[in-house]
Amino acid sequence: MMSPQRFAEEILYCIQKFGIYDFYISDLVFMQENMQRTEKMIELLIEIKQKYPDFSWRAEYRLQQLKRSGCRHIKFGVEMMNEEMLKKMNKGITIQQIEKAFQMTKKAGISRTAYILLGCPGFEDKDYQEMWLKFKKLNADNYVVNICVPYMGTQLYTMMEDKLSKCGLFQNGEEGYIHVSKIMQEFWKISDETMDMYFLLAGSKEDQIHRDYRRKIVDKRAYDKTGKIAYEK
Numbered sequence: 001m002m003s004p005q006r007f008a009e010e011i012l013y014c015i016q017k018f019g020i021y022d023f024y025i026s027d028l029v030f031m032q033e034n035m036q037r038t039e040k041m042i043e044l045l046i047e048i049k050q051k052y053p054d055f056s057w058r059a060e061y062r063l064q065q066l067k068r069s070g071c072r073h074i075k076f077g078v079e080m081m082n083e084e085m086l087k088k089m090n091k092g093i094t095i096q097q098i099e100k101a102f103q104m105t106k107k108a109g110i111s112r113t114a115y116i117l118l119g120c121p122g123f124e125d126k127d128y129q130e131m132w133l134k135f136k137k138l139n140a141d142n143y144v145v146n147i148c149v150p151y152m153g154t155q156l157y158t159m160m161e162d163k164l165s166k167c168g169l170f171q172n173g174e175e176g177y178i179h180v181s182k183i184m185q186e187f188w189k190i191s192d193e194t195m196d197m198y199f200l201l202a203g204s205k206e207d208q209i210h211r212d213y214r215r216k217i218v219d220k221r222a223y224d225k226t227g228k229i230a231y232e233k
Contacts, residue, residue: 004037008044015052023057045069074110075144076101079117081134082127088120089156095134102138114140116198119148119188121159128194135201143201147184 002010014020049055049070058073078098080086086093105112116135118128135143150157150164157164167187185195 004040004044007041008048011045011048011055015048015055021052021054021056023055025057025059042069045071071110073113073141074105075113075115076140078114078135078138080120081131081138082120082123085120085123085127085131088122099138102140106139111141112138113142113144114138116143116145116201117148118145118190118194118198119184121156125189125191125194128190129197132194132197132201135198140201143198145195145198145201147190148188149184 011023014023045057046069056070056072059071059075076098079091080089081095081098083095086095102112102114114135148156150160164187
């Protein structure tokens with residue numbers, strides 16, 4: 001894990017050497033458990049922004065007042081707009097906090113993406129349909145829709161292991177093949193009608209000009225047969 005100084009040096013190198021001013025900062029860069037480090041990184045980003053006004057960046061994070069440092073877009077891992085689901089999945093946040101975060105970032109002039117994760121033990125299709133309206137009320141600039149995959153080694157996988165095994169899933173440890181898939185949609189008993197509702201929320205992503213499809217469907221059975229991933233126009 002690089003130091004804040006090294007982090008800033010890498011950005012400055014790209015600006016000075018290659019003339020790159022727009023950055024997408026991924027992975028666990030800004031961490032709640034180490035706020036001293038995070039604050040130092042933001043401080044250095046503000047210094048870069050003051051020296052290079054065209055500098056801007058995007059990140060996956062919950063919330064910081066980052067506009068002054070050049071941040072223009074935040075991707076929020078909201079996942080669920082249902083208090084019971086949030087507690088069951090140990091998200092550590094509330095709907096009230098989510099709504100406040102979206103209001104504050106909008107007021108700061110930062111655009112927002114809301115990540116949606118459908119699929120949670122003990123819930124039915126009607127619960128996801130009811131949750132849809134709460135996501136819509138967030139009025140995010142974009143929505144990314146995924147179906148929950150209980151990855152091996154997680155608490156959710158342990159909780160669902162017997163049921164996953166009975167359905168013939170994860171037999172080869174290849175959970176990546178069924179991410180955002182029809183198989184997991186069937187596993188959680190999410191209807192096509194509900195999926196269509198959520199995909200209607202999706203706005204235009206910044207890299208949309210590089211895409212010629214609306215959504216990607218990964219179906220392990222179809223993939224095993226054809227070796228191809230389905231893309232829906």
